[in-house]
Amino acid sequence: xKGLKRVMAxxxxxxxxxxxxxxxxxxxxxxxxxxxxxxFTGAELLLFGAILYPGGxxxxxxxxxxxxxxxxxxxVLIRGKRKIAGMWINADSASFRSVPSFYALASSRPIGDIVxxxxxxxxxxxxxxxxxxxxxxxxxxxxxxFEEGVVDLKRRGGYYSETAHGVEISEGVLYRAxxxxxxxxxxxxxxxxxxxIENGRVVAAATRDxxxxxxxxxxxxxxxxxxxxxxxxxxxxxLSLALGWIASIAFQxxxx
Amino acid sequence: xxxxxxxxxxxxxxxVIIGLGGIVGLLSGMFGVGGGFxxxxxxxxxxxxxxxxxxxxxxxxTGASVSGVMAHGKRDAVDYHMGAVLVxxxxxxxxxxxxxxxxxxxxxxxxxxxxxxxxxxxxGVGLVMARESIGAIVTQWRGLKPAAQGKRHHPLIAVxxxxxxxxxxxxxxxxxxxxxxxxxxxxxxxLMGVGGGFILVPAMIYLLGMSTRVxxxxxxxxxxxxxxxxxxxxxxTTHAVDIVLAGLLLIGSVTGAQIGARMTHLMxxxxxxxxxxxxxxxxxxxxxxGLTWQPPEIFTVQPL
Numbered sequence: 001x002k003g004l005k006r007v008m009a010x011x012x013x014x015x016x017x018x019x020x021x022x023x024x025x026x027x028x029x030x031x032x033x034x035x036x037x038x039x040f041t042g043a044e045l046l047l048f049g050a051i052l053y054p055g056g057x058x059x060x061x062x063x064x065x066x067x068x069x070x071x072x073x074x075x076v077l078i079r080g081k082r083k084i085a086g087m088w089i090n091a092d093s094a095s096f097r098s099v100p101s102f103y104a105l106a107s108s109r110p111i112g113d114i115v116x117x118x119x120x121x122x123x124x125x126x127x128x129x130x131x132x133x134x135x136x137x138x139x140x141x142x143x144x145x146f147e148e149g150v151v152d153l154k155r156r157g158g159y160y161s162e163t164a165h166g167v168e169i170s171e172g173v174l175y176r177a178x179x180x181x182x183x184x185x186x187x188x189x190x191x192x193x194x195x196x197i198e199n200g201r202v203v204a205a206a207t208r209d210x211x212x213x214x215x216x217x218x219x220x221x222x223x224x225x226x227x228x229x230x231x232x233x234x235x236x237x238x239l240s241l242a243l244g245w246i247a248s249i250a251f252q253x254x255x256x
Numbered sequence: 257x258x259x260x261x262x263x264x265x266x267x268x269x270x271x272v273i274i275g276l277g278g279i280v281g282l283l284s285g286m287f288g289v290g291g292g293f294x295x296x297x298x299x300x301x302x303x304x305x306x307x308x309x310x311x312x313x314x315x316x317x318t319g320a321s322v323s324g325v326m327a328h329g330k331r332d333a334v335d336y337h338m339g340a341v342l343v344x345x346x347x348x349x350x351x352x353x354x355x356x357x358x359x360x361x362x363x364x365x366x367x368x369x370x371x372x373x374x375x376x377x378x379x380g381v382g383l384v385m386a387r388e389s390i391g392a393i394v395t396q397w398r399g400l401k402p403a404a405q406g407k408r409h410h411p412l413i414a415v416x417x418x419x420x421x422x423x424x425x426x427x428x429x430x431x432x433x434x435x436x437x438x439x440x441x442x443x444x445x446x447l448m449g450v451g452g453g454f455i456l457v458p459a460m461i462y463l464l465g466m467s468t469r470v471x472x473x474x475x476x477x478x479x480x481x482x483x484x485x486x487x488x489x490x491x492x493t494t495h496a497v498d499i500v501l502a503g504l505l506l507i508g509s510v511t512g513a514q515i516g517a518r519m520t521h522l523m524x525x526x527x528x529x530x531x532x533x534x535x536x537x538x539x540x541x542x543x544x545x546g547l548t549w550q551p552p553e554i555f556t557v558q559p560l
Contacts, residue, residue: 036260037260039258039259039260040260040267041258041267074559074560075559075560076557076558076559076560077557077558077559077560078555078556078557078558079364079555079556079558080554080555081551081553081554081555081556083550086547086548087368087547087548088547088548088549088550088551089365089368090364090365090367090368090556093364095560099557146555149554149555150555150557152555153553153555153557154557183260183266183267184265184266184267186265214262217262218260218262219262221262221263221499221500222262222263225262225263225491225495225497225499226495229491229492229495230488230491230492232491232497232499233487233488233490233491233492233497234488235499236315236487236491236497236499236502237315237318237484237487237488239315239319239499239502239503239506240315240316240318240319240322240484240487240502240506241318241319241322241484243319243503243506243507243510244318244319244320244321244322244323244506244510245322245323245326246510247323247510247511247513247514248322248323248326248327248510248514251323251511251514
């Protein structure tokens, strides 16, 4: 699926690869690595860059820019609750092979106004164009319902967002966009993609990688809990015994 | 003031968590219960994932029961022989609970089962405790002497084979009875994140007929070891123990427990039990309502 998408993207970009006169994007991000440390309450990423036109002349009409930050895709199981015997219980489920853990799109104008629908699907521009790849083999109607459910959940959780007018273009050459990363952001390898759009088509694209990782003490704790689970559990027990003992001794002293 | 919890995967307000631990500790010091039945639901209401809440609450209870065990141990109010049997049952129950937890998690029913267990157990215990304490208050009010407790164990217990002598408890019963009781509380600790004191204490008094002098100390002794075993089980099966969360809760609860223990004399024991019954019932009703209300999220996402 992914390979096919890439081939399609390359095919779509073929005309502009052949035309040496195509504009080029020079993108950058304010942070290549986001460390989640003890005081992490979210971050704000600045994506900025320049559009290089052949011969250095800016065209008379304004170009459009869309930037996408995408988190690692993961296979997930989605459960839906239903009221059974007066209680809300998980009743049915569906699985999807590639659900991006994070997706934020910012564009210079509403994305539906600047690209045609085919291009939007090819480049996964817009939350509704994400391809989650249902894997349960159930009926498409049920998969659709679960897909809407998970997208809605992610959107309200701040994991999926779309900002129209989120990209500022100055002089038709420089652009910048701010995208906020919420505190509960999942870790992993992220990509920041920038698309230059003219007449509803993508004419240039560039990608930068962003690494979001737990660091320092947090990373160490998460890693030990996963890999040295016996020692980790032992440490937790010793910590609680020690704190209980210290408090007991301290208050006995105070009491005297 | 926010702190990121590495296992729960979210930022929490430090003061809220320490305060929560403090309130639970205060109650546990006053009533001699671990307070897990309050910590776990409150953490879940706060937004901590249920598995992390259950596992980390168990870790916190270990710390909260240390001072109680030390105090009762000094007064010779712990039946170590009985405690050892209870702990053996509890450890086995914790391991069995670990498998049950994993299986229910895979089925997607862990939250519902935990909630139902809360409603049934807390509701039942709360009602029994309320009736008993109101009865005691009424008798006192009328100026009657409380009826003497017959210190006999339940007839079902007498049927069990191989009897052992438990000197400090003043019992000659089959070790199978406390072993099964320990097993049940071990299961509960893993599934619900409670120490099980609110089941263990009445069961020791009314089912086993143990000498009341050693009941609380022995129950705390069992809880200390079984919650420690539970922490190990959760650390190794669900990987849901958040050491930072447990640490914050502990800071609050160990201090709260010490203050609470010094406040016990402010109230007569009957009124204290009635108050505890009221709190237990409120939690049970809140959890029951949570089951019937339409949840804010119909869908839940679980990574494969």
